[in-house]
Amino acid sequence: MRTDGLASAVSLAPRGKRIGMLTPSSNTVLEPVTSAILMGVTGVTVHYSRLRVTQIALSEDAGAQFAAAPMLAAARMLADALVDVIVWNGTAGSWLGLDYDRELCAMIAAETGVPATTxxxxxxxAYAAFGVRRIGLVTPYxxxxxxxxxxxxALAGLTCPVKLGxxxxMNEQFACVEPEAVEEMIRIAAASPETDAVAVVCTNMDGARLAAKAERAYGKPILDSVATTAWQALALTGMPQPKLTDQWGRVFAVPCEKGERGE
Incomplete structure (x- = not known):
């Protein structure tokens, strides 16, 4: 087979936007749900790199799972794919503190040259975009x-009058929580007159598929971690906001200001 002259004749197609996601090793929800959310969005692809996370607890050994070194190693591999944004698709910053996540994003950006979020x-x-202050918390924790x-x-001026877990x-078990149980927790949190919105804070428990239906029933934003992360990741790529509200919730109908991120 002759190859002389072929290289000069081959041109590379323009690439679309690429989202890189750092995924907890035992998570089995965020990848299929993110893929389902973005399936109808043209011009963007999602790529994953895993790091070891098996349990969620306040113990020292559980906290060590979120050390910077493995995060940065996984981020470097995503950067090899020339992704436009790197996302830690995990909610550890919710209990470790947002300063932890801001520092992580800054380190990822400095290491890879790619903007990052969590x-x-x-x-x-999303809470800021909707102007909500009273959060109904739904987790497997x-x-x-x-x-x-x-x-x-509370440090950010938010209250959680309803906290359900x-x-x-064990992180792998979070994905096995029955949809009916997740739906019931969302119902209780959304039905409370003390809440402005419901947050499903976990990327390994599927609240995304329930959000739009619950919003229609209760008239409050239902902010699932996986869907909200996809919303912000798209914004960071500069992609126009897709029309996903009917299936995936009202978060896709509000502008994303993007906040403080590593650059």
């Missing part, structure tokens, strides 16, 4: 983790 920062921006999330939210610690 699920916890995306949720914070234990009560002490939920209390830590509420305490960090499943009492689970």
């Amino acid at each position: 699920s916890a920062l995306a949720l914070a921006d 234990t009560a002490d983790v939920n209390e830590a999330i509420a305490a960090n939210y 499943c009492g689970l610690r």
Whole structure:
């Protein structure tokens, strides 16, 4: 087979926008849900890199899972794919504090030259976009983790008058929570007159597929971590906001200001 002269005749097609996502190793929800959300969005693809996360707790060993070194190693591999944004698709900053996530984003950007964000920062921006202050918290976590999330939210002027969890610690189990149980927690939180919005704070529990229906039923924003992260990731690529509200919730109908991010 002759190849002489072929190289000069081949041109490379323009590439679309690429989103790189850092994924907890035991997570089985965020990848299929993110892919489903973005399936109808032309001009963007999503690429994943995993790092080891198996449990969610306030213990020292659980906290060590979110050290910077493995995050940066995984981010460097995503950067090899020339992604336009790198996202830590995990909610650890919700209980470790948003300053942890801001510092992580700055380190990723300095290491790779790619802007970065996280699920916890995306949720914070969504709360601001909707102007909500009273959050109904829905998670698969234990009560002490939920209390830590509420305490960090209080630093931002948010209250969590309703806090619902499943009492689970192992991340792989979060994906196995029955949809009916997730739907019931959302119902209780949304029906409360003390809440302005409901947040499903976990990227391994599928609230995204329930959000739009619950919003129509209760008239409040239902902010699922995976959907909200996709919303912000798209904004950081500069992609026009897709019309995904009917299927994935009202978050896709509000502008994303993007907030403080690593550049």
